[in-house]
Amino acid sequence: MSENVKNMIGKVFSDIADAIETGAFGERVRVGVTLLGSEHGVDNTLKGAELAQKNNPNIEVIAIGPKVDTELTVYEANTEDEQHSVMESLLSSGEISSVVTMHYNFPIGVSTVGRVITPAGGKEMFIATTTGTSSAHRVEGMIRNAVHGIITAKAMGIAKPTVGILNVDGARQVERALNELKENGYGIEFAESMRSDGGCVMRGNDLLTATPDVMVTDSLTGNILMKMFSSYTTGGSIEAMGYGYGPGIGQGYDKTVLIVSRASGATVIANAIQYAGDLVRGKVSKISEAEFDAVQKAKLCDVTAALTKKDSKKPAEEEAEVVAPEAEVVTGSISGVDIMDLEDAVQALWKNGIYAESGMGCTGPIVMVNEAKVEKATEVLSKEGYVQ
Structure with missing residues (x-):
């Protein structure tokens, strides 16, 4: 029997023994957690990490930070920048599958x-x-x-x-x-x-x-x-x-990095670690x-x-002043116009000869027109892309 086969068999029996001891029958995920940065101190973060390990036998929690008295595996780092560097290295190498941290800068997107x-x-x-x-x-x-x-x-x-x-x-x-x-x-x-x-x-x-x-x-x-x-x-x-501020998601971004606040207590940190493990399994x-x-x-x-093209065209379109039609009673209302488009929607109706005013209803912005012109005004606003 080759040495590789012996090692494989040994690992299988070791994994079975671990599963029996911990109850972790299934994929065991290694989740990192950085210890430095909390407003409540390292002990608070460590308590959350140990709580997550105790409550989640399918997760192996890896601590990243200063030397502490714990049974968790610890990768030493003594500043926030250093622990982020260590965590990124562990993610890249596959030593950990996900990580929970604080005050981390994601790329735009x-x-x-x-x-x-x-x-x-x-x-x-x-x-x-x-x-x-x-x-x-x-x-x-x-x-x-x-x-x-x-x-x-x-x-x-x-x-x-x-x-x-x-x-x-x-x-x-x-x-x-x-x-x-x-x-x-x-x-x-x-x-x-x-x-x-x-x-x-x-x-x-x-x-x-x-x-x-x-x-x-x-x-x-x-x-x-x-x-x-x-x-x-x-x-x-x-x-x-709760479970913290969650994973960074973006097109082409393949790291599973979850954020907790500097104000997060041990329970939230423990929940965030569970969240991190569940996302990897999912x-x-x-x-x-x-x-x-x-x-x-x-x-x-x-x-x-x-959307961005429409915004860039606004200044040129606004050069020509739109004159309001003759005022009339406006008891009809049209909802569904975004607050940022409200005045533009009113002017779109003016351009089409419909007197309108902007207003605010209990559910948000509204365009007010004469009751008899609600249907026509809605058609205009729909054509212009202000309502569906």
Whole structure:
């Protein structure tokens, strides 16, 4: 019997013995965690790492940081920059499959998908996204955030995640773009708001009840939401709930790096490590590759290019002053226009001889016109791309 065969047999029996001892029958994932950087000290992060190891026999937690008293394997690093260098080396070599860290700079195009537990019914929800920048263009960034959220949810075992768009600036443009991608063949399932008027644009109530599996927003808003969901029981002093700010997702990005806050407590750090292991087992990198391939086939680049082209043309179009038609009573309203397009939509109607005013209803921006001209005005706004 060759030495290689003996070694292979020895490893098999060793793995079986480990599985019997730990209960870890299945793929064991090595997840790194950096120890330095927490506002609550190294001991807090180490406690989270040890808790994750205790609660997840299918995960081997690897600590990266200063020498500490622990049974975990530790790769020594004594500064934040050094521990990031070590973690990147371990990821590249395959020594670890994923890592949880703090204050990490992702390239433009990569943003993180948070995972929270909502208070109304204890339901989980993904927030896309929470750190990083998917695009320098706000609306394009949110469109890509939706894809990042779908990728993460699928990797976590949700075959057809429902998607809602938080009612922030740009939401209606994002809705139109995602519908265009769906019409082009991209498989996206929209959630329906719990409010009586429905639709996939989500209200604050939908945040609390986790109406969609994936809540799409800009990263700055998502970051605030993560802090609120994770620390509303502590007064903000420590993040005590949820799974952290999540994995960096982006086209062509193949590392599984998850972010936690410097304010994250041990429980959140432990949950983030579990999240990291689950994403690896869910083959997040393969799903990401397949999902971006599908959305590109649905002409993602054309859809986003049209948005940026429209913005660049605005100054030239605004050179010619538009005169309002004669004022009339405006009791009819048209919703679905994005706040950033509201005044442009009004002027589009003026150009077509329809008097209109901008307003704000309980569900967001509205264009107000004469009741008898609602249908015609809606046709104009639809043709101009302001409503669906």
